[in-house]
Ligand SMILES: NC(=O)C1=CN([C@@H]2O[C@H](COP(=O)(O)OP(=O)(O)OC[C@H]3O[C@@H](n4cnc5c(N)ncnc54)[C@H](O)[C@@H]3O)[C@@H](O)[C@H]2O)C=CC1
């Protein structure tokens with residue numbers, strides 16, 4: 727998929743990985759609509775992107791991914807302004823093992839909402855242009871992270887949901903690919919919440935476990951994950967793929983494909 731002229735939505739795009747994904751899309755000539763709950767941060771990031779890439783190529787909408795109305799409005803306003811949607815990155819996520827329902831609402835329900843709203847606008851049977859959805863999971867979506875069990879559950883959910891949707895898209899002939907990114911630790915604001923009592927609650931006393939994991943995996947820079955993101959967006963052969971990103975580089979997880987499971991593409 728060539729990116730020039732394509733239209734992308736990135737949730738949680740005001741900072742961290744989402745901001746990095748938005749930047750590489752803009753650098754490749756795409757138009758990007760940032761959705762984020764943080765209005766100040768979103769406006770600041772948008773102003774910086776407008777200065778570098780032009781005011782016609784960037785939009786920002788205050789959008790809490792737990793709000794169906796805000797999410798739907800932001801998608802509709804993006805389509806009204808940019809004419810359609812080709813790429814959606816469901817990236818917004820938090821760590822909070824105390825208010826764990828909030829973690830489920832954002833990390834899992836938010837990705838499900840974002841995927842369904844994206845499909846409404848992208849699938850060919852609705853007059854959409856097809857395209858690709860990249861859902862941001864984590865390595866904790868493929869293996870447990872003991873001090874964040876609910877976070878782990880949400881990321882397992884993102885992987886399972888995304889793989890099922892990828893197969894459904896093949897069977898239904900939607901023309902939309904759905905893939906996942908599974909990074910290890912990345913140097914962003916989110917990582918700093920891992921040591922906070924208000925986020926990790928009862929598990930905060932298990933900081934030694936976090937230390938072991940951090941020492942074992944190291945810490946990625948946003949740019950390391952952006953490289954894997956760009957590869958996933960551009961490689962039109964990938965559907966239902968999960969990419970693990972580690973400090974040694976990134977690699978695809980070997981899953982059975984839709985074809986292996988005898989799921990035929992609808993003609
Ligand atoms: N930082 C890390 O070590 C890793 C992060 N990830 C995942 O990457 C994604 C992005 O994380 P980071 O960039 O590290 O976090 P971050 O905290 O730097 O940025 C997250 C962005 O999402 C926004 N956001 C939070 N709740 C929201 C909501 N309800 N609605 C809309 N926007 C909301 C925040 O305002 C912020 O701009 C998350 O899904 C996270 O689980 C995955 C693996 C490793």
Ligand SMILES: CC/C=C\CC(=O)/C=C/C=C\C=C\C=C\[C@@H](O)[C@@H](O)C/C=C\CCC(=O)O
Pocket residue numbers: 821863864865866868869870871874877909910911912916917920939943970
């Ligand atoms: C937990 C929240 C902290 C920061 C955000 C985040 O998502 C970071 C995750 C970092 C590492 C998670 C590691 C989990 C590791 C174990 O479960 C292992 O069993 C790894 C599982 C599968 C490995 C597959 C592979 O390496 O090919």
